[in-house]
Amino acid sequence: MSDAILLKKHDPKVELTVPLTSSKSESNRALLIQKLGHDQAALDNLSTARDTVTMKRLLSSDEEMLDVLDAGTVMRFMTAYLATGSQSRKITGTPRMCKRPIKILAEALNDLGANISYLGEEGYPPLQFEPFGTQKTEELTIPGNISSQYISALLMIAPTLPKGLTLQLEGEIYSRPYIEMTLNLMKHFGIESSFEGKTISVKPQAYQGNSYTIESDWSGASYWYSIAALASDADITLKGLREKSNQGDSAIVQIMEGLGVKSEFDGDSVRLTPCEIQSHLDIDFKSCPDLAQTVFVCAAVKGVSLKMTGLESLRIKETDRTAAMATELAKLGAKLEETSAGVWELTPMPAGQEVSQPITFDSYDDHRMAMALAPVCMHYDVIINEPEVVVKSYPEYWDHLKMAGIQISEK
Ligand SMILES: O=C(O)C1=C[C@@H](OP(=O)(O)O)[C@@H](O)[C@H](O)C1
Numbered sequence: 001m002s003d004a005i006l007l008k009k010h011d012p013k014v015e016l017t018v019p020l021t022s023s024k025s026e027s028n029r030a031l032l033i034q035k036l037g038h039d040q041a042a043l044d045n046l047s048t049a050r051d052t053v054t055m056k057r058l059l060s061s062d063e064e065m066l067d068v069l070d071a072g073t074v075m076r077f078m079t080a081y082l083a084t085g086s087q088s089r090k091i092t093g094t095p096r097m098c099k100r101p102i103k104i105l106a107e108a109l110n111d112l113g114a115n116i117s118y119l120g121e122e123g124y125p126p127l128q129f130e131p132f133g134t135q136k137t138e139e140l141t142i143p144g145n146i147s148s149q150y151i152s153a154l155l156m157i158a159p160t161l162p163k164g165l166t167l168q169l170e171g172e173i174y175s176r177p178y179i180e181m182t183l184n185l186m187k188h189f190g191i192e193s194s195f196e197g198k199t200i201s202v203k204p205q206a207y208q209g210n211s212y213t214i215e216s217d218w219s220g221a222s223y224w225y226s227i228a229a230l231a232s233d234a235d236i237t238l239k240g241l242r243e244k245s246n247q248g249d250s251a252i253v254q255i256m257e258g259l260g261v262k263s264e265f266d267g268d269s270v271r272l273t274p275c276e277i278q279s280h281l282d283i284d285f286k287s288c289p290d291l292a293q294t295v296f297v298c299a300a301v302k303g304v305s306l307k308m309t310g311l312e313s314l315r316i317k318e319t320d321r322t323a324a325m326a327t328e329l330a331k332l333g334a335k336l337e338e339t340s341a342g343v344w345e346l347t348p349m350p351a352g353q354e355v356s357q358p359i360t361f362d363s364y365d366d367h368r369m370a371m372a373l374a375p376v377c378m379h380y381d382v383i384i385n386e387p388e389v390v391v392k393s394y395p396e397y398w399d400h401l402k403m404a405g406i407q408i409s410e411k
């Protein structure tokens with residue numbers, strides 16, 4: 001794929017059925033559980049995301065140095081897996097991955113009896129693993145407001161520890177649905193746990209064989225909601241989604257009701273059609289940080305103002321997402337700013353704003369920047385730089401946009 005693509009302004013009604021890819025979050029958990037359960041789990045509909053392909057490859061690799069590329073879940077889940085293993089191994093990732101913190105997880109694992117050291121800067125990948133010693137404690141205290149991936153990683157290895165594990169979460173719990181997804185999947189494969197208040201306990205147990213069909217990706221679905229909201233008219237069916245989902249990003253259903261999209265579930269499909277919009281929304285993204293970029297862009301173009309909280313974790317993702325979005329939305333005349341500590345406001349494009357076209361958007365090595373900005377083509381000609389970034393979670397994204405009739409050409 002070339003360094004940039006042009007998406008021509010799309011006027012007609014958007015009417016199609018989208019197959020979507022499946023959830024990389026569910027896939028990557030299911031793969032680790034499968035490995036920890038000695039390959040008894042039968043997994044169906046694994047994601048085509050590069051993060052999932054990477055997880056699968058690394059779990060069966062004998063190489064000493066494992067490269068997760070830019071996959072946060074792979075870095076955090078493989079760290080817990082390798083830390084409790086019996087071999088000397090190393091793990092690394094892209095330059096950005098080596099700037100995403102891992103100290104909380106590495107120290108928690110070392111407290112348990114692992115031997116992890118830093119090969120570069122303290123607190124960040126790359127990491128060196130030496131064989132696990134004996135389990136030193138069965139109780140750990142860990143912050144709940146930095147990354148839930150640390151917590152999910154510890155929980156998945158917990159039943160394999162000789163003494164099990166009790167986690168005390170400190171502070172507010174961010175990305176809680178991802179922790180629940182982990183416990184629900186563990187339960188599906190036979191693991192009992194308790195989550196009361198801020199304490200999660202898992203006794204030593206063996207993962208059982210079972211089959212599991214991965215759900216379509218609600219984070220990927222969010223871009224279709226944005227397209228439905230911004231299109232002149234829309235009737236879009238998204239396949240493979242459950243109304244009662246394990247994925248916190250199914251919160252897009254409620255959020256988009258305020259941005260003019262109605263959802264109707266039918267079996268494993270959801271149909272998106274237009275409904276009335278609101279002029280202002282208050283949204284807390286604590287439980288669904290990956291939806292933030294989608295919603296910023298959609299609201300900015302739709303003329304809806306936003307007041308938001310729960311955006312702290314966006315700074316340590318594939319890029320500093322709030323900073324990157326503030327820069328890109330300014331190209332539309334919209335403003336994203338932190339108005340007081342932890343409170344963000346989005347001022348949408350002024351009505352009738354003149355914009356010189358095509359508008360060129362940068363991707364910041366972040367799949368969600370490219371995917372969230374693309375729906376702007378419902379109103380303007382748009383150039384997306386580094387379009388290949390979408391392979392991280394939704395490799396078919398541009399092909400699916402073409403299926404919707406959007407004209408995309410290489411620049
Ligand atoms: O566990 C997971 O699958 C994920 C958890 C979230 O990360 P944080 O818990 O670091 O916010 C989310 O942003 C990420 O895309 C996937």
Ligand SMILES: C=C(OP(=O)(O)O)C(=O)O
Nearest residue numbers: 070071072073290317318
């Ligand atoms: C933050 C994300 O992924 P990860 O942390 O797994 O790299 C994401 O997919 O938006």
